[in-house]
Amino acid sequence: MEAPLIFERLKENYTLQFFLDRHDPFYVLISTVLSQRTRDEVTQVATKRLFKRYDTPQDFATADVEDIEHLIRDVGFYRMKAPRVIQIASILLEKYDGEVPEDMDLLLDLPGVGRKTANCVLAYAFSRDVVAVDTHVHRISNRLGIVKTSNPEQTEESLKEVLPEDMWRDVNELFVSFGKEICRPISPKCGVCPIDDMCAKLGVNKSD
């Protein structure tokens, strides 16, 4: 089944809803770092709480690490992430005049920023057509049979080959919502899946 057709059917069944309230690059960058291994709902609350106290890279660079720890205490690995966001803010001030660079390689140089985070920043803050691949996107794309890959980096490249560019940016939001509700890691709900008839179900245990 062709990937664009599957994607169109999914879009008819899901409303794209970006989980953050703000789209400015620094907010998107910091919240995406906080979101690693953390549920969106938790990230959203912690990000709001954090930005109520600190707002600009200048604020973050001079912040007290224990105060940040306290503000983001609900997110996963908060003790590691607290000094990291301070470090990111300091680097932005030192190297980029306090701006978030709109460049994949420069983003990847920042501490705690991998391809998925960098792609989220490029997509949601800079409206760039990129494919942000996390575990949901990787798993679902392979189950559907639209890619055959063994890691997220390969999935990113393969999805770019099978989907037109104007669909790239929506892949992450769409597949993440779908992956939480229907095509879950364990026990996917194939019986109520809107793309059941289009899916190769590769690697899916039939008894699930």
Ligand code: SF4
């Ligand atoms: S049919 Fe099952 S495996 Fe395929 S996308 Fe739907 S829930 Fe996932």
